Amino acid sequence: xxxxxxxxxxxxxxxxxxxxxxxxxxxxxxxxxxxxxxxxxxxxxxxxxxxxxxxxxxxxxxxxxxxxxxxxxxxxxxxxxxxxxxxxxxxxxxxxxxxxxxxxxxxxxxxxxxxxxxxxxxxxxxxxxxxxxxxxxxxxxxxxxxxxxxxxxxxxxxxxxxxxxxxxxxxxxxxxxxxxxxxxxxxxxxxxxxxxxxxxxxxxxxxxxxxxxxxxxxxxxxxxxxxxxxxxxxxxxxxxxxxxxxxxxxxxxxxxxxxxxxxxxxxxxxxxxxxxxxxxxxxxxxxxxxxxxxxxxxxxxxxxxxxxxxxxxxxxxxxxxxxxxxxxxxxxxxxxxxxxxxxxxxxxxxxxxxxxxxxxxxxxxxxxxxxxxxxxxxxxxxxxxxxxxxxxxxxxxxxxxxxxxxxxxxxxxxxxxxxxxxxxxxxxxxxxxxxxxxxxxxxxxxxxxxxxxxxxxxxxxxxxxxxxxxxxxxxxxxxxxxxxxxxxxxxxxxxxxxxxxxxxxxxxxxxxxxxxxxxxxxxxxxxxxxxxxxxxxxxxxxxxxxxxxxxxxxxxxxxxxxxxxxxxxxxxxxxxxxxxxxxxxxxxxxxxxxxxxxxxxxxxxxxxxxxxxxxxxxxxxxxxxxxxxxxxxxxxxxxxxxxxxxxxxxxxxxxxxxxxxxxxxxxxxxxxxxxxxxxxxxxxxxxxxxxxxxxxxxxxxxxxxxxxxxxxxxxxxxxxxxxxxxxxxxxxxxxx
Ligand code: CA
Numbered sequence: 001x002x003x004x005x006x007x008x009x010x011x012x013x014x015x016x017x018x019x020x021x022x023x024x025x026x027x028x029x030x031x032x033x034x035x036x037x038x039x040x041x042x043x044x045x046x047x048x049x050x051x052x053x054x055x056x057x058x059x060x061x062x063x064x065x066x067x068x069x070x071x072x073x074x075x076x077x078x079x080x081x082x083x084x085x086x087x088x089x090x091x092x093x094x095x096x097x098x099x100x101x102x103x104x105x106x107x108x109x110x111x112x113x114x115x116x117x118x119x120x121x122x123x124x125x126x127x128x129x130x131x132x133x134x135x136x137x138x139x140x141x142x143x144x145x146x147x148x149x150x151x152x153x154x155x156x157x158x159x160x161x162x163x164x165x166x167x168x169x170x171x172x173x174x175x176x177x178x179x180x181x182x183x184x185x186x187x188x189x190x191x192x193x194x195x196x197x198x199x200x201x202x203x204x205x206x207x208x209x210x211x212x213x214x215x216x217x218x219x220x221x222x223x224x225x226x227x228x229x230x231x232x233x234x235x236x237x238x239x240x241x242x243x244x245x246x247x248x249x250x251x252x253x254x255x256x257x258x259x260x261x262x263x264x265x266x267x268x269x270x271x272x273x274x275x276x277x278x279x280x281x282x283x284x285x286x287x288x289x290x291x292x293x294x295x296x297x298x299x300x301x302x303x304x305x306x307x308x309x310x311x312x313x314x315x316x317x318x319x320x321x322x323x324x325x326x327x328x329x330x331x332x333x334x335x336x337x338x339x340x341x342x343x344x345x346x347x348x349x350x351x352x353x354x355x356x357x358x359x360x361x362x363x364x365x366x367x368x369x370x371x372x373x374x375x376x377x378x379x380x381x382x383x384x385x386x387x388x389x390x391x392x393x394x395x396x397x398x399x400x401x402x403x404x405x406x407x408x409x410x411x412x413x414x415x416x417x418x419x420x421x422x423x424x425x426x427x428x429x430x431x432x433x434x435x436x437x438x439x440x441x442x443x444x445x446x447x448x449x450x451x452x453x454x455x456x457x458x459x460x461x462x463x464x465x466x467x468x469x470x471x472x473x474x475x476x477x478x479x480x481x482x483x484x485x486x487x488x489x490x491x492x493x494x495x496x497x498x499x500x501x502x503x504x505x506x507x508x509x510x511x512x513x514x515x516x517x518x519x520x521x522x523x524x525x526x527x528x529x530x531x532x533x534x535x536x537x538x539x540x541x542x543x544x545x546x547x548x549x550x551x552x553x554x555x556x557x558x559x560x561x562x563x564x565x566x567x568x569x570x571x572x573x574x575x576x577x578x579x580x581x582x583x584x585x586x587x588x589x590x591x592x593x594x595x596x597x598x599x600x601x602x603x604x605x606x607x608x609x610x611x612x613x614x615x616x617x618x619x620x621x622x623x624x625x626x627x628x629x630x631x632x633x634x635x636x637x638x639x640x641x642x643x644x645x646x647x648x649x650x651x652x653x654x655x656x657x658x659x660x661x662x663x664x665x666x667x668x669x670x671x672x673x674x675x676x677x678x679x680x681x682x683x684x685x686x687x688x689x690x691x692x693x694x695x696x697x698x699x700x701x702x703x704x705x706x707x708x709x710x711x712x713x714x715x716x717x718x719x720x721x722x723x724x725x726x727x728x729x730x731x732x733x734x735x736x
Pocket of ligand 1: 223224300301346348
């Protein structure tokens with residue numbers, strides 16, 4: 001059954017005149033009389049203390065569009081701004097207003113919060129910055145001092161997706177799992193709690209907290225490292241735990257902790273997942289409907305990926321890959337919708353959740369929308385989680401379609417690597433859409449998705465190989481093989497495509513698209529100026545017309561821009577801010593396929609306004625000589641073995657086949673002096689710099705053979721460059 005095309009219920013003109021800025025575009029349903037009464041009791045905006053934000057103010061966010069008060073700007077997380085001073089007529093006059101260099105040149109994924117002229121944002125290693133939003137001057141900085149050894153215990157770079165603010169405090173989740181409340185005026189710690197349930201496991205926090213009715217909500221990451229996922233609510237004033245919702249069951253030998261776990265337990269088999277963690281981490285998306293008083297949470301993939309090892313190949317494994325609705329006061333389960341039952345492809349449902357009111361088949365609906373990794377765009381009725389429609393937004397091969405009667409995907413055999421043979425799966429584990437936030441424009445009725453086409457070969461392990469180590473991922477799969485041949489590598493890279501997709505959620509079809517040279521492009525921002533802003537993997541900030549997708553402006557920003565941009569005003573002037581800094585999952589996991597040859601890591605806040613003329617410093621230069629490595633002594637057979645070991649243990653940070661994504665050092669550039677320290681580094685000498693200690697799982701001979709593989713790859717690179725008579729290396733690493 002196809003859903004017939006109808007536009008969004010609450011239409012707005014694309015460019016309302018300035019006096020209409022306060023209109024509650026497209027969120028009539030969220031502003032009931034009760035809520036309005038709450039809003040009217042909110043204090044006036046004059047002479048506020050720093051970060052003087054509460055629920056009433058967030059609910060009335062449309063009455064002060066010059067601020068960006070919470071992660072998705074509003075609780076419905078539409079990332080739509082009613083500002084229109086910058087619009088499709090004048091956006092080509094945007095220039096650089098200011099830029100602020102962040103401390104660590106690694107992946108930047110934060111959405112800044114802007115309140116009354118102050119920007120609160122984060123960089124790598126969970127460092128928080130408070131900046132004057134008008135000129136970028138630093139007001140204060142907070143470094144949570146994440147220990148070096150903790151920095152290696154995450155899958156996808158040491159990123160952070162931003163802070164939340166509430167009544168004079170700024171809240172950040174740190175990479176080592178703390179939730180910290182800071183004084184918004186000084187950046188000094190007010191309280192700090194350790195959210196990690198089990199310190200023997202690699203729990204991380206990369207997501208932005210959300211705050212609902214005086215409770216700070218934070219989940220965690222680490223599914224690939226074997227954790228059990230949960231979401232916790234803490235009191236904003238004291239940090240006292242209010243409630244905790246587990247996403248997967250605990251040990252089946254023990255009684256279920258609550259009703260949700262009773263429901264979930266029936267969908268798991270055996271007890272293997274207890275050892276492997278189960279997964280289901282809540283590492284990014286949340287949204288809130290104040291009228292229904294429902295909190296929506298996106299849940300991640302299972303641990304291990306291999307469903308046969310995780311659950312004897314049986315059962316849906318709730319609440320993996322699900323959208324779960326909870327009571328925000330108690331954390332009680334309300335309903336769920338599972339996007340990928342029995343997931344075995346890392347198809348998380350942690351991607352951005354957007355709430356809107358749409359008219360579907362002539363009926364106004366309160367919907368929840370998500371474009372998760374699995375490549376289907378879902379429209380649910382958010383009152384009860386009923387599936388209204390679903391359609392793939394990129395080519396997929398794991399399911400033919402979603403059955404609207406059952407709400408379940410109809411699987412194909414093409415991606416079933418558990419049937420005895422390896423398979424090429426589309427989308428890959430990086431997803432058709434990842435954490436890069438999408439936006440919804442109530443005027444055009446379109447959702448702007450940073451989509452991508454990727455594929456990956458997956459092969460089940462014959463027998464479970466479980467390595468109990470905090471820095472080792474256990475997937476139950478052979479590491480996806482990527483041939484070393486540079487031409488094959490280039491052809492796969494070319495097949496991984498990025499695309500900005502303007503998706504009509506009612507028609508379930510694309511209104512327009514913009515193609516990119518690479519996957520991994522940035523989140524989007526829609527504005528009432530008929531604009532969509534997006535950063536790109538190849539280092540540009542771009543604006544398109546929201547209705548037609550015409551490119552109207554672009555500017556180079558020195559590095560890949562992945563985060564969701566925001567817009568705000570100071571003294572009546574509109575600004576657009578891009579957090580820039582290449583890195584993240586793409587560079588870590590699929591280094592050779594990312595754009596690391598062209599794009600250097602360089603972390604900055606980069607802010608634009610009309611008529612501004614500031615300039616960025618020149619981008620970092622990449623080319624370096626490839627050094628002469630120590631002698632290659634290993635045989636071809638030893639190298640082949642070492643390659644498997646390298647890709648399994650080192651590849652997820654230093655890049656498959658020793659081709660780094662450019663953020664973590666490319667080991668092919670190690671000179672003789674660094675090679676002298678190679679085994680020491682594997683044995684923990686650089687643990688305080690984020691290099692794991694592998695001495696408990698690697699023998700000295702194994703360390704030596706991994707080193708031999710790196711030497712061999714350096715020689716490969718030298719040969720390759722000599723063949724092209726070009727001593728300019730293709731990639732960049734840090735071997736100072
Ligand atoms: Ca995952």
